[in-house]
Amino acid sequence: xxxxxxxxxxxxxxxxxxxxxxxxxxxxxxxxxxxxxxxxxxxxxxxxxxxxxxxxxxxxxxxxxxxxxxxxxxxxxxxxxxxxxxxxxxxxxxxxxxxxxxxxxxxxxxxxxxxxxxxxxxxxxxxxxxxxxxxxxxxxxxxxxxxxxxxxxxxxxxxxxxxxxxxxxxxxxxxxxxxxxxxxxxxxxxxxxxxxxxxxxxxxxxxxxxxxxxxxxxxxxxxxxxxxxxxxxxxxxxxxxxxxxxxxxxxxxxxxxxxxxxxxxxxxxxxxxxxxxxxxxxxxxxxxxxxxxxxxxxxxxxxxxx
Amino acid sequence: xxxxxxxxxxxxxxxxxxxxxxxxxxxxxxxxxxxxxxxxxxxxxxxxxxxxxxxxxxxxxxxxxxxxxxxxxxxxxxxxxxxxxxxxxxxxxxxxxxxxxxxxxxxxxxxxxxxxxxxxxxxxxxxxxxxxxxxxxxxxxxxxxxxxxxxxxxxxxxxxxxxxxxxxxxxxxxxxxxxxxxxxxxxxxxxxxxxxxxxxxxxxxxxxxxxxxxxxxxxxxxxxxxxxxxxxxxxxxxxxxxxxxxxxxxxxxxxxxxxxxxxxxxxxxx
Numbered sequence: 053x054x055x056x057x058x059x060x061x062x063x064x065x066x067x068x069x070x071x072x073x074x075x076x077x078x079x080x081x082x083x084x085x086x087x088x089x090x091x092x093x094x095x096x097x098x099x100x101x102x103x104x105x106x107x108x109x110x111x112x113x114x115x116x117x118x119x120x121x122x123x124x125x126x127x128x129x130x131x132x133x134x135x136x137x138x139x140x141x142x143x144x145x146x147x148x149x150x151x152x153x154x155x156x157x158x159x160x161x162x163x164x165x166x167x168x169x170x171x172x173x174x175x176x177x178x179x180x181x182x183x184x185x186x187x188x189x190x191x192x193x194x195x196x197x198x199x200x201x202x203x204x205x206x207x208x209x210x211x212x213x214x215x216x217x218x219x220x221x222x223x224x225x226x227x228x229x230x231x232x233x234x235x236x237x238x239x240x241x242x243x244x245x246x247x248x249x250x251x252x253x254x255x256x257x258x259x260x261x262x263x264x265x266x267x268x269x270x271x272x273x274x275x276x277x278x279x280x281x282x283x284x285x286x287x288x289x290x291x292x293x294x295x296x297x298x299x300x301x302x303x304x305x306x307x308x309x310x311x312x313x314x315x316x317x318x319x320x321x322x323x324x325x326x327x328x329x330x331x332x333x334x335x336x337x338x339x340x341x342x343x344x345x346x347x348x349x350x351x352x353x354x355x356x357x358x
Numbered sequence: 359x360x361x362x363x364x365x366x367x368x369x370x371x372x373x374x375x376x377x378x379x380x381x382x383x384x385x386x387x388x389x390x391x392x393x394x395x396x397x398x399x400x401x402x403x404x405x406x407x408x409x410x411x412x413x414x415x416x417x418x419x420x421x422x423x424x425x426x427x428x429x430x431x432x433x434x435x436x437x438x439x440x441x442x443x444x445x446x447x448x449x450x451x452x453x454x455x456x457x458x459x460x461x462x463x464x465x466x467x468x469x470x471x472x473x474x475x476x477x478x479x480x481x482x483x484x485x486x487x488x489x490x491x492x493x494x495x496x497x498x499x500x501x502x503x504x505x506x507x508x509x510x511x512x513x514x515x516x517x518x519x520x521x522x523x524x525x526x527x528x529x530x531x532x533x534x535x536x537x538x539x540x541x542x543x544x545x546x547x548x549x550x551x552x553x554x555x556x557x558x559x560x561x562x563x564x565x566x567x568x569x570x571x572x573x574x575x576x577x578x579x580x581x582x583x584x585x586x587x588x589x590x591x592x593x594x595x596x597x598x599x600x601x602x603x604x605x606x607x608x609x610x611x612x613x614x615x616x617x618x619x620x621x622x623x624x625x626x627x628x
Contacts, residue, residue, distance in 0.1 A: 084448030099478035176373035184560030186578035
């Protein structure tokens with residue numbers, strides 16, 4: 053009681069009130085965010101700016117000469133750049149939609165009250181996402197080995213001729229796509245599943261009362277409900293695909309005949325194999341611009357609507 | 359009844375297919391290279407795991423590599439966890455000038471491709487003479503945008519009354535953070551911790567550039583470096599891959615509830 057009356061006294065109460073919304077020391081919030089901001093500025097923003105500066109120089113051994121837009125002109129005329137972009141584009145147009153549809157179906161199935169052994173099945177599907185990119189890339193390269201891999205052996209048992217995974221241009225792309233799908237479908241399914249579980253149950257009840265069948269419930273309740281996370285997974289998968297590096301590096305090295313060359317691999321080769329930092333930086337900026345444009349487009353088409 | 363059986367059995371079949379690579383990884387890591395590529399391929403574990411690990415030890419100094427990976431991942435997880443949690447708390451529970459633009463700036467890091475920074479970061483590390491060091495790997499990604507985002511989401515759910523109560527009782531800001539904010543955040547911190555550890559344990563591109571000699575390598579680098587020559591020892595590669603994957607799988611099994619719910623907290627709120 054005494055404490056309460058004391059606090060009711062004029063000056064302390066006022067202070068307590070201001071403290072509620074905004075804490076006493078005004079530097080406190082800055083101290084909490086400062087480490088993150090300083091590290092971010094030093095190791096992200098500064099390199100981003102520097103990268104642009106570098107992209108304006110021609111690198112010749114140790115010699116750097118200012119060259120304006122020369123690296124970007126070279127990029128536009130470089131067939132390998134377009135090959136890399138095209139390969140990435142194919143994966144983006146084929147693998148990403150297939151994987152996201154698969155993840156959505158999986159999430160709906162995992163959320164079904166009919167499903168038994170839920171814990172085990174969920175865990176099984178999420179396991180691939182803990183496996184490192186190098187580890188699973190290598191594992192897939194060995195499993196898909198055209199002569200003696202487990203997959204071709206199993207296909208042989210089923211009477212299927214050996215598939216030239218990794219040695220044929222088209223099949224190598226499919227192999228990389230399979231590896232990506234194996235690794236990331238569970239991850240996307242987790243996100244959809246969470247959203248499904250957060251959807252209000254009464255929408256389904258209302259639909260059931262209206263006599264809606266399974267397809268109608270999916271089409272009119274589940275799909276609109278998933279829309280916001282569809283944008284999230286689409287944007288994240290797009291960014292990830294455009295940066296694709298580890299899987300082709302390990303599985304195919306970009307081959308055969310540049311059929312799995314990606315922008316990430318091409319950038320790495322120019323920067324750290326030929327030490328052409330100027331050109332590598334130009335590729336990096338082209339990549340950033342493409343990601344920016346695709347991000348904006350995706351937001352425009354999916355973002356505004358509820 | 360039948361729909362239940364059909365649904366469950368079809369998912370059981372699919373999940374089995376998904377898990378085959380794990381099973382075969384364990385099987386193959388216990389065979390010599392010649393057996394790995396035999397026809398038919400081995401389907402049951404053999405007896406050469408130790409030989410494969412010995413071969414790894416002699417070619418890449420694997421124990422040193424595992425030590426590097428472990429130390430880097432542990433140090434990174436602790437430091438990045440602290441940096442991200444502090445920032446998440448600052449952005450979630452304080453109003454201050456510049457809060458929105460500064461947070462937006464950090465979130466820019468989510469969409470800027472990491473490749474853009476590779477060349478300048480390499481030059482920075484070269485100038486600082488930090489190539490081949492732990493700090494070269496740990497420092498650049500401490501302020502991980504996803505981690506900050508995750509912690510801001512989780513901490514904003516903490517009731518403000520708890521904080522004001524602590525302040526009224528005369529608790530300093532740091533003590534408040536340590537004693538009042540962190541304890542109820544344990545599940546979110548577990549999720550963040552697993553995420554950060556996995557991220558660092560599996561990271562490849564940046565270590566590939568910043569670590570130039572074998573005694574500084576991490577596990578993914580050591581494994582990848584073994585690949586490609588004519589007499590590549592795939593038995594050893596697979597044993598190393600298993601050593602890299604199995605601890606993470608166990609960690610994930612133990613903590614998966616936190617991990618999944620923590621990722622969700624970040625993913626679902628709009």
